[in-house]
Amino acid sequence: MTEEPLTIVTTVADGIARIEWPSDVPAAVVQREVAAALMAHARVEALLDPSDETGQRVAAWAGMQREGTMRGVTVGGEPQDRLVYARLASDVPLDDPKSFRALLNSFLPRKRAIGQMLVRAAPDGSGEDRVLLCQLTYKRDWDLPGGVVEPDESPRVAVGRELEEELGVEIPAGELLLTDWLPPWSGWDDAVCLVFDGGVQPVELAAELVLQPNEIRAAEFKTMAEVRELAADFTARRIEAALARAHGGGAPYTESGRP
Numbered sequence: 001m002t003e004e005p006l007t008i009v010t011t012v013a014d015g016i017a018r019i020e021w022p023s024d025v026p027a028a029v030v031q032r033e034v035a036a037a038l039m040a041h042a043r044v045e046a047l048l049d050p051s052d053e054t055g056q057r058v059a060a061w062a063g064m065q066r067e068g069t070m071r072g073v074t075v076g077g078e079p080q081d082r083l084v085y086a087r088l089a090s091d092v093p094l095d096d097p098k099s100f101r102a103l104l105n106s107f108l109p110r111k112r113a114i115g116q117m118l119v120r121a122a123p124d125g126s127g128e129d130r131v132l133l134c135q136l137t138y139k140r141d142w143d144l145p146g147g148v149v150e151p152d153e154s155p156r157v158a159v160g161r162e163l164e165e166e167l168g169v170e171i172p173a174g175e176l177l178l179t180d181w182l183p184p185w186s187g188w189d190d191a192v193c194l195v196f197d198g199g200v201q202p203v204e205l206a207a208e209l210v211l212q213p214n215e216i217r218a219a220e221f222k223t224m225a226e227v228r229e230l231a232a233d234f235t236a237r238r239i240e241a242a243l244a245r246a247h248g249g250g251a252p253y254t255e256s257g258r259p
Contacts, residue, residue, distance in 0.1 A: 177196065
């Protein structure tokens with residue numbers, strides 16, 4: 001009697017194999033079959049159902065790193081998402097501690113970080129705070145200057161880079177005023193926004209800025225009343241919280257601008 005194979009390995013492209021296994025196959029077996037397939041292929045991959053937690057654990061213990069989600073794969077005639085796991089012939093050997101760290105790094109959560117700067121205008125006769133606000137090309141709401149922190153980039157470096165690229169100005173990022181957690185919203189995953197102090201600058205600064213036209217329509221100093229009119233409600237709360245910190249009060253951590 002012929003036994004059914006424990007795994008199925010198929011060559012899907014030059015140098016690329018795809019492996020499948022039943023739910024009851026031990027990780028050691030999959031690990032062995034992946035290693036064997038890598039003798040003849042540069043890459044071995046598996047496409048797993050996002051709800052298949054057992055399969056994901058087996059793939060990880062077999063040394064396969066999670067690479068992302070392939071959307072709309074046709075399964076049984078219907079489009080479904082599949083998680084992509086893969087191991088390369090050039091990956092660090094499994095008995096090297098770096099391999100375990102790389103595996104964990106491939107599937108542990110990663111949170112988006114945003115760096116922003118609170119730049120205040122020198123006070124006028126009213127004594128009212130005015131903050132530098134940007135009108136962005138890709139959304140209607142105005143926001144603080146700054147942007148997304150790139151991989152392996154310091155948030156402090158990121159906010160300085162964003163101001164130089166988008167506003168043509170060099171303002172050193174001062175102390176961290178506020179850490180604001182942003183919950184998932186309108187298609188965005190959650191994120192952490194770090195607001196750094198840009199100090200008090202001459203009001204003439206706004207007229208001297210060199211705006212990056214693909215990103216910024218306008219940049220002006222605005223009062224808090226104007227901020228509330230122009231910015232999203234959670235942005236206005238964040239700015240108000242950061243201002244309180246700049247004046248020596250308030251909470252250092254907020255969620256959607258709320259203490």
